[in-house]
Amino acid sequence: MLFRKMLRDLKSNIVQFTSIFIMIFLGIFIFTGMHAVGNGMDQSSKVFYKETNLANATIYGLDFTKEDVKQLESKDGVEKVERRFQTNASLENDTKTTIQLNIVESNAISSNHLVEGEAFQRSKDGIWLNSLFAKANSIKVGDSIKLYVQGQIMTKRVKGLIINPEYVYGVKDENEMIPDHNNYGYAFLSSQDIKFEIPFNQLIIVTDLDKKILEDIKLSLFKEKQSVLVMQEDYSSVRMFQNEINQMKAMETIFPIAFLLIAILTTLTTMTRITVNQRTLIGSLKALGFSNGKILRHYTSYGTFIGILGGVLGMTTGPIILPDIIFSFQKGFYTLPEWKGIIEPTVALIVFFCISCCGLSGFFACRMELQGVAADILRPKAPKINKHTKLEKSRWWNLMKFDYQWNIRDLLRNKLRCAVAIIGIFGCMSLIICAFGLRDTVHGITDTAYKNINTYDTKVGLSEKITQEKFLEIEKNGYRQFIQESAIEIDDNGEMVSLAMTVIGEGDYLKYKGIDDKSITLPNSGVAITNKIAKLYDLKINDQLKWRLYGTDKWFTSKIMRIIKNPVGQGIYISEDSYKNMNQIMVPTAMLTNEETSKFTQEEFSFVQSKDDLINNMDVMMETMNAMIALLISAAVILGVVVLYNLGVLSFNERIRELATLKVLGFQYTKLRKILQIQNIWITLLGTLLGVPGGYLLLNYMLKYMGDSFDLSVNISYFSYAFSIIGTLMLSIGVNRLLSRKLKKIDMVSALKGVE
Amino acid sequence: MKSYIEFKKVNKEYKLGKNRFLAVNNIDFTIGKGEFVVVLGPSGAGKSTVLNLLGGMDTVTSGTILVDGKDITSCSDRELTDYRATDVGFIFQFYNLIPSLTVRENVALVKEIVKSTLDVESVLESVGLNDHRFQFPTQLSGGEQQRVSIARAIFKNPKLLLCDEPTGALDSDTGVVILSLLQDMSRIEGRTVIIVTHNAILAEAADKVIKLKNGKVQEVIFNNNPIPVNEVNW
Ligand SMILES: Nc1ncnc2c1ncn2[C@@H]1O[C@H](COP(=O)(O)OP(=O)(O)OP(=O)(O)O)[C@@H](O)[C@H]1O
Ligand SMILES: [Mg+2]
Secondary structure: OOOOOOOHHHOHHHHHHHHHHHHHHHHHHHHHHHHHHHHHHHHHHHHHHHOOOOOOEEEEEOOHHHHHHHHHOOOOOOOEEEEEEEEEEEEOOOEEEEEEEEEEEOOOOOEEEEEEEEEOOOOOEEEEEHHHHHHHHOOOOOOOOEEEEEEEEEEEEEEEEEEEEEHHOOOOOHHHHHOOOOOOEEEEHHHHHHHHOOOOEEEEEEOOOOHHHHHHHHHHOOOOOOOOOEEEOHHHHHHHHHHHHHHHHHHHHHHHHHHHHHEEEEEHHHHHHHHHOOOOHHHHHHHHHHOOOHHHHEEEEEEEEHHHHHHHHHHHHHHHHHHHHHHHOOOOOOOOOOOOOOOOOHHHHHHHHHHHHHHHHHHHHHHHHHHOOOOHHHHHOOOOOOOOOOHHHHHHHOOHHHHHHHHHHHHHOOHHHHHHHHHHHHHHHHHHHHHHHHHHHHHHHHHHHHHHHHHOOEEEEEEEOOOOHHHHHHOOOOOOEEEEEEEEEEEOEEEEEEEEEEEEEEOOOOOOEEOOOOOOOOOOEEEEEEEEHHHHHOOOOOOEEEEOOOOOOOEEEEEEEEEEEOOOOEEEEEEEHHHHHOOOOOOOOOOOOOOOOOHHHOOOOEEEEEHHHHHHHHHHHHHHHHHHHHHHHHHHHHEEEEEEEHHHHHHHHHOOOOOHHHHHHOOOOOHHHHEEEEEEHHHHHHHHHHHHHHHHHHHHHHHOOOOOOOOOOOOHHHHHHHHHHHHHHHHHHHHHHHHHHHHHHHHHHOEEEEEE | EEEEEEEEEEEEEEEEEEEEEEEEEEEEEEEOOOOEEEEEEOOOOOOHHHHHHHOOOOOOOOOEEOOOOHHHHHOOHHHHHHHHHHEEEEEOOOOOOOOOOHHHHHHHHHHHHHOOOHHHHHHHOOOOOOOHOOHHHHOOHHHHHHHHHHHHHHHOOOOOOEEEEEOOOHHHHHHHHHHHHHHHHOOOOOOOOEEEEEOOOHHHHOOEEEEEOOOOEEEEEEEOOOOOHHHOOO
């Protein structure tokens, strides 16, 4: 019987309960959906890593022998070791492409996941090509491809299309943020299929030893060899993907909070109103002999019922729909054999908690009314004593127009409702600002990184085998700037951290700026570091930086002279002069030029990278990102509309008698609409104003999780601010228009008939 | 006397599901300018309905209502609102004040819609509320609240005052004070005042008594020698 009553009450407060439902639904939808995304990525990558037996560590060096493998394998804790030779190649008919060739002996470690064709076998000849690169270049299983490798042409038949766990995030270099499957790929060959002596340059290891122990083993075994140890968690692919997972997990909580908070607060305001209105009814029920517990349970059931409805619907749809949308975006960056949203059972607990909160708000609202005996409750509640606030006592209160007086008092007397509305608009505005800001920021990266800092058009990789004469010839052949890109280790209070170092030769293709946005030239002594590195390792200008080239023993101590702002390419920058002053000779690894990529077809170049391709890639990514932005904005609009409309209806119903009175007195429709609008405009303005910093902080929070290789600072254009503010205000006015249609329907006669 | 208000064959029909119900059934009557009129009748007779029609709060099903020569049944929504704002002052049984505005503000808010209002202070003075100006309605007694509502009604300086059971929620002593205040509005200030009431004794004080029953005019009584309200034998 009480259940019937509840359903009828829900129906008569349909707007409130619908909005509670929508908020809970959206909150749970986003929460469980994002959880499924983050957790799914986490689990899927772990499964992938496990299935393919991803190496736990790699040692880079030169000419590893069978003996080396045996010795390393004999160590306690080292399970398995394999040799690998990695080198760059390119398609013969398209030298802009770079294919990282992996010549392996057995492919038992970091093995390939087969997408199409035959699985890798050491006894088979042929090539196993990355499936995405193959697709982008229309290469099929069975096709023959011609490759430039180490200055020679090699013809191979494609045996299978594969993906490899070391290339979940596969980019050519630090400047490339988005994998370009057109131009960069990887392939595997069996060592038995190679005619020449293979200078194996990697040992991949399966082990559960930690870095320290492995480092010691490495030192003891390969003392005379230059070698570098990199642990799995430091593989750029693994690290980037882990960052992405962390980012998703961070969003899992931050976004739904606004919705769930609104849902709970709306339940509280609605239930308070219902129980106050049903005060005498509660008294009658009590007089009839219903126990307090039963009555409490009844009012708790409202929020619980709606909560379960929204929660269950959100929980069943979120983990299905949201991963689809997010993954389509992620797929542009990362390659996994399978993308699946997975939820943990613990999520149900949190959902249960949210539903409980909604139920409990009814409980507390009712308990306030229940205090006292039946007879007391049956008497109508003594009206709130109206006190004059300070503002009302001030001189100019009486100069104020009636609509202001009325609305100010209404707000002051309904602080909770007002707070909910402000929070709602705040959330709406924050989300919109965040969405637009995300767009601006990413746009900004393209501009800063590819237009302001890197002003060259083409970057060409110089292979190690390049001859002195050839080099001189290149140097003569027009305007070029040479750089050396090397890996270094820095000593961060005793801990070794690997970083990228760039030695910059003469030229002006690279235009760096400081944190204050002023141009910076690299000094003749000492080094420059990027702002992100400075923040990560707590370094300041004039600090001493201890570093060494990867795989060498010679430590340098350099003074930090400059701090550079660079969205991509974090690391250490040294001018050629300064490098010379350290008694080092620059060995160029790449050169920058404005000439077209097609000029560099010779086999001497290890890769050719066109900046336009990088920019195009960013643009493609922006398009997928627009879907996410649209999602954010729709969520924001729903939040704003629902909150404003719901509270508008609430306040409308509370004031319906007064509005009817005004109508009888002869207030025109437009005038009444204006009166109703004022309050919404105030709330919207305040919420919007708070939302500006809110959105800024939200975006800042999101960008923080973008990973260590990006230094993204919030960049929101004035246009975005203006657009968000105007949009939110329009929303508010639109909702008000919708509400004021109710004004026309007020029946003066019945509204004034008597006290309810 | 030239008639100020004229009801001509006025019908008001309510639809209740499939049934129709004539709350006002073919009513004709006239009221002169400055008259103090009492409308009597049993519950459900249609008194409030007639008053609401006259006040432009409700629309007729058929017939015409002329007020000062203007046919209010053919007015648009906007015109009706203007008519309510400038010509009519309402006083209700349940006062219908705005609880979040003070006494003074409740009266002064009329300024938003009517240009030529009286002076707030003197109107409050005339209903004897000067000392309560800054109180809120909930802090006043019923009689005081009704006086606020009268003040609000006359503040517009309307020619027509419509009162639906203005003393219904008051004790008889307070009721007399309110009623004589309303009688003065007609006697002294020359406004047309129409009062709906259950109290037949008030008939002695009226210029004209209209008796309604079952939606029809049962009888119109002219009273040539109305006596002041406070001299009526309650
Ligand atoms: N909105 C409505 N829908 C249907 N019938 C209505 C409506 N309003 C009034 N009535 C009916 O019209 C008739 C006249 O109502 P009205 O309110 O005018 O009576 P009254 O004379 O003012 O009675 P009372 O003295 O009790 O106030 C009543 O029988 C009532 O049931
Ligand atoms: Mg009535």
